[in-house]
Amino acid sequence: MLFRSAVPWMPLDGRGDYEWESYYDYDDLPQLLNPSQGYIATANNDMTGALADGDPTNETFGIFQINVAAGYRHQRIVDLLEESDAHDADSMAALIADTHSQIGEYITPGILAAAEGLTLSANAQKVVTALTGWNYDCSTGLTGSDAEASPLASGVALSESAGCAAFHVAIREINTATLTDEGIFGERGPNAAMVRLLRGEMLLAGDIYWDDVTTEGVTETRDDIIATALDAAGTFLVENLGENEAEWAWGRIHFLNLRSDVDTASGGIVTEFNETNLANDGGLYTVDVANPGGDYSQTSGASMRLLCEAPSTGVTCTFQLPGGPSAHPGDSSYLSLLPGYISNTPRPLSMDIDAAAAAAAQTLEIGRASCRERV
Numbered sequence: 001m002l003f004r005s006a007v008p009w010m011p012l013d014g015r016g017d018y019e020w021e022s023y024y025d026y027d028d029l030p031q032l033l034n035p036s037q038g039y040i041a042t043a044n045n046d047m048t049g050a051l052a053d054g055d056p057t058n059e060t061f062g063i064f065q066i067n068v069a070a071g072y073r074h075q076r077i078v079d080l081l082e083e084s085d086a087h088d089a090d091s092m093a094a095l096i097a098d099t100h101s102q103i104g105e106y107i108t109p110g111i112l113a114a115a116e117g118l119t120l121s122a123n124a125q126k127v128v129t130a131l132t133g134w135n136y137d138c139s140t141g142l143t144g145s146d147a148e149a150s151p152l153a154s155g156v157a158l159s160e161s162a163g164c165a166a167f168h169v170a171i172r173e174i175n176t177a178t179l180t181d182e183g184i185f186g187e188r189g190p191n192a193a194m195v196r197l198l199r200g201e202m203l204l205a206g207d208i209y210w211d212d213v214t215t216e217g218v219t220e221t222r223d224d225i226i227a228t229a230l231d232a233a234g235t236f237l238v239e240n241l242g243e244n245e246a247e248w249a250w251g252r253i254h255f256l257n258l259r260s261d262v263d264t265a266s267g268g269i270v271t272e273f274n275e276t277n278l279a280n281d282g283g284l285y286t287v288d289v290a291n292p293g294g295d296y297s298q299t300s301g302a303s304m305r306l307l308c309e310a311p312s313t314g315v316t317c318t319f320q321l322p323g324g325p326s327a328h329p330g331d332s333s334y335l336s337l338l339p340g341y342i343s344n345t346p347r348p349l350s351m352d353i354d355a356a357a358a359a360a361a362q363t364l365e366i367g368r369a370s371c372r373e374r375v
Helices: 072-082 089-096 102-115 122-131 155-182 192-198 222-241 261-265 338-342 353-374
Strands: 255-258 275-279 305-309 316-320 347-349
Touching: 072 089, 072 102, 089 305, 089 316, 102 122, 102 155, 102 192, 102 222, 122 155, 122 222, 155 192, 155 222, 275 338
Parallel strands: none
Antiparallel strands: 255 275, 305 316, 316 347
């Protein structure tokens, strides 16, 4: 166990003062046993609360995590679980597929309040219009999974998609305009300081973050930054998704690219087996995680979605995988599971040994027959 006064991610002097001494005691490890709320929820968030105040070194227990996800996904899971005491496999499947933007619900009112009364450019006003009335869902706004060719959806699906697109571009621009000049980089989502500023919370540094420190003799205000950032967001969206903010389909810019092992092994030379431009719902910190990267395409997501139920009659499970059971690109099953993964459609996973063996034998026979046909 590390000596408690040492900060484990900083360089140590090498004199041997901070060596590992022993394992943590079992009682010191993060754990829950039959919690009173009746469930355990986790989503890569801080397990112990050690990071809640920004200083992981001032707690009485050890440092178990130094890089955790913001708690928005975890909070959304808890909210959905607390809605009812009568959950079943269907409600859990809906939870896994949830694309409600908790962070959008958290700070969009602050963006709209900050924009109210400002003289905005036409493009900035389009962003405000798209955000107004958004109910924080992140659908693709398309009727299919082809980010380029799929037709636009209609009604609520498209309007929610437009709000989601406007939100993700707006927070990126506001975050950049607010904090880049302070040298704060590298966060996937908006910095906590920016979130608090938009929510009207007091910071120890006051409102100084709004000022662009690179402009001499000028002190920018919140109004200046918000107007500039919303204009930049609107300009990007108009250029990439069109003049009509009601048709800003999130799936046009938020898509999944799956890179094959052959591409990775060849250093990017062999790209023909990649699957690209797969429009996908969800967004930053949604339960069905689909975090966007610098160009808003999806950079991370579930490697598998697994749901199991354990009644007295035996365990039953469903699964979703972003690929197929075959590793051979020419095989018909190479990507057979991908459409279900994109659409959040679960498939049964046999938990019975005899049934699984029978299915495997049948698959083998089909494979042999296919080989004979090819010969």
